[in-house]
Amino acid sequence: MKTIITDFNYLAAKTLDEALDLLCKHKDDDYRIIAGGQSLNTAMKHRLLTPEYILDIKGVADLDYVRFDEKEGLKIGALATHRSVELSPVVREKYEVLREMEENVASIETRNWGTLMGDLCNADPAVDPAPPLIALDAEITVSAKGEERTVPAEEFAVDFFETVVQPGEMATEIRVPPLPPNTGVHFMKYSQIHGDYALASASVLITLDAAKEQCVNARIGLGGVGVTPIRAKKAEEVLKGKKITDEVLAEAARVASEETSPISGIEASADYKRELAGTLVRRVGKEALERARRA
């Protein structure tokens, strides 16, 4: 009788050095890293992936952390689960938008096993953490034996289910800079079922000047409306240097929706998703503005 998952060789690392050694040794082999297994197990059960080697990093305790430093900001290790990010006191205090995002990812059971990094590495175009991390100007550290590089969050995914991570490498840390004063950030996703992947999602960061009148910086991340999450740079320019009114927000929303390239699916047409992205930018931008005023 055929098993559901095809046979593979199981390798486990307990430290980052061990993981990088194993990756170096097997970089020319057909392998997959497994963290919480929430996406990988499904792909293997459906035989979309049939790797010869599985490299288990779940036991790499030195990558299981959520830390904050006033100078360097937030650091999330590759083994931090969605749930630990959601419940982190420092996330709740300093990066409320990440808690809001996490509360709508899948179910608590999936969040207890699934890592935030594994979600990014799976690279579903509608992955929830990407838009807020893009808005927050986060960077992702990618490591190989004896080497390390950092990649801006908006450049991490390169195609459908594909990231910049190369054979022999793994993603090790997410770094989110401290928020400047007078800054507000918000995130919303729209999905047909609570906890399901988004049809579209948006996160907007707005920084106001000292008088809290003019927008001095804006960043917009969008999910589900292209082959990867995207940064809506043209829409950001609409907001920068202006006093943000409803009309300015509506224009930014229109420009943002033009920056998308959604794909029609059984759940919604490309036109619907494009329209939805604009609506989300307008609503999320309004709340981010209110938060910047209160900050």
Ligand SMILES: Cc1cc2nc3c(=O)[nH]c(=O)nc-3n(C[C@H](O)[C@H](O)[C@H](O)COP(=O)(O)OP(=O)(O)OC[C@H]3O[C@@H](n4cnc5c(N)ncnc54)[C@H](O)[C@@H]3O)c2cc1C
């Ligand atoms: C029922 C269900 C509903 C879901 N709904 C949502 C949702 O609403 N929103 C959302 O954003 N996500 C959703 N997800 C996705 C879920 O969040 C991810 O499956 C989970 O976070 C992946 O993390 P993991 O640790 O389990 O990764 P794994 O499944 O172990 O790995 C996923 C992929 O990333 C690679 N990988 C993992 N860690 C690393 C690393 N450090 N470096 C390089 N590659 C790595 C693996 O090789 C694999 O290809 C859902 C999943 C399920 C099962």
